[in-house]
Amino acid sequence: MLRTLLVSADGLSQTGGEELIARWEQDPESYIWIDLQGEAMARERTLLEEFGCHPMAINDAHRERHPPKIEEFETHTLIIYRGISSFDAELNYQPQQISFFVSDRYLISLHPGLALSIDRLYENEGKALLRISPEHVALKIMYISAGFYLDSLLEFETQLSDLEDELQAAGTDKLMRRIISFRSRLVKMRRVFNYHQGITRELIAYDYRHLSRENAETLHAINDVFERFERLYSLTQMYYDICGDLVDGYLSISSHQLNNTMRILTVITAIFVPLTFIVGIYGMNFENMPELGFKYAYFVVLAFMLGIGIGLTWIFRRKGWI
Numbered sequence: 001m002l003r004t005l006l007v008s009a010d011g012l013s014q015t016g017g018e019e020l021i022a023r024w025e026q027d028p029e030s031y032i033w034i035d036l037q038g039e040a041m042a043r044e045r046t047l048l049e050e051f052g053c054h055p056m057a058i059n060d061a062h063r064e065r066h067p068p069k070i071e072e073f074e075t076h077t078l079i080i081y082r083g084i085s086s087f088d089a090e091l092n093y094q095p096q097q098i099s100f101f102v103s104d105r106y107l108i109s110l111h112p113g114l115a116l117s118i119d120r121l122y123e124n125e126g127k128a129l130l131r132i133s134p135e136h137v138a139l140k141i142m143y144i145s146a147g148f149y150l151d152s153l154l155e156f157e158t159q160l161s162d163l164e165d166e167l168q169a170a171g172t173d174k175l176m177r178r179i180i181s182f183r184s185r186l187v188k189m190r191r192v193f194n195y196h197q198g199i200t201r202e203l204i205a206y207d208y209r210h211l212s213r214e215n216a217e218t219l220h221a222i223n224d225v226f227e228r229f230e231r232l233y234s235l236t237q238m239y240y241d242i243c244g245d246l247v248d249g250y251l252s253i254s255s256h257q258l259n260n261t262m263r264i265l266t267v268i269t270a271i272f273v274p275l276t277f278i279v280g281i282y283g284m285n286f287e288n289m290p291e292l293g294f295k296y297a298y299f300v301v302l303a304f305m306l307g308i309g310i311g312l313t314w315i316f317r318r319k320g321w322i
Helices: 019-026 041-050 055-062 116-123 126-132 134-170 173-205 216-282 297-318
Strands: 002-007 013-016 031-037 069-072 077-087 093-102 106-111
Touching: 002 019, 002 126, 013 019, 013 126, 019 031, 031 041, 031 116, 031 126, 031 134, 041 055, 041 106, 055 069, 055 077, 055 093, 069 173, 077 116, 077 134, 077 173, 093 134, 093 173, 106 134, 116 126, 116 134, 126 134, 134 173, 134 216, 173 216, 216 297
Parallel strands: 031 106
Antiparallel strands: 002 013, 002 031, 069 077, 077 093, 093 106
């Protein structure tokens, strides 16, 4: 799908298809945003070459699972960004690569499937932002996309709090598997947000020709995006640490419970070892065992064994072992 948004020199805007490109070419003071969703690579390459995009930039944009990056070329700046097509409070998310070709007069966005941030901006603020400049559209798309991540992460925070209460009340292996699964997803998300932080740090540190820091509005938009990605990264790191603490806490409680069980079993064994020893002695079949001839030997031995059991139990209780 190819759709275009054109803002002419007099500030009038219109949406359409490929036919608006010719009008943009005829008006040197107009801006255009071309959004390509799920187009064939050959068709995308042809269009990008018509706009003078660098072949290396096109190859990077068409490479699957390319790490997020920003790179400046003579006529445009390439931004590769990891957007989302779906996300929920269970941290199940479907990322997709979005590529921006940003120039003084145009913005070309490429993405294989539905991009929520692009759709929202195209239907609402896109016209007003394009009147300012194409880079404001690209930065706002990244800002909105980060907002989707942020909303789901905040929902996850509530769920994580409930999970923590559950684990403290009655921890189970099933809960542990969920927490470990969350940790794995948070690691992947943290890696993505770290890439995005790197992009916005570069935008703040270096003056890109098509995203100039000299423009106060552009610099403000860059700072907004950076602050949102910084918050996303810090949140994922915090949630990762919390999940790790929950895992460590559960393992500590399980180990403590196991130690208590083993202590009780050890005490029971310690009580019965001397009794078993006595039984073993008098269970031997030797003819010359004087005690066997004593009339009350059986009762004396039983009383002695009972005294040993009671005495050891009293000692262990006094020491707090049982």
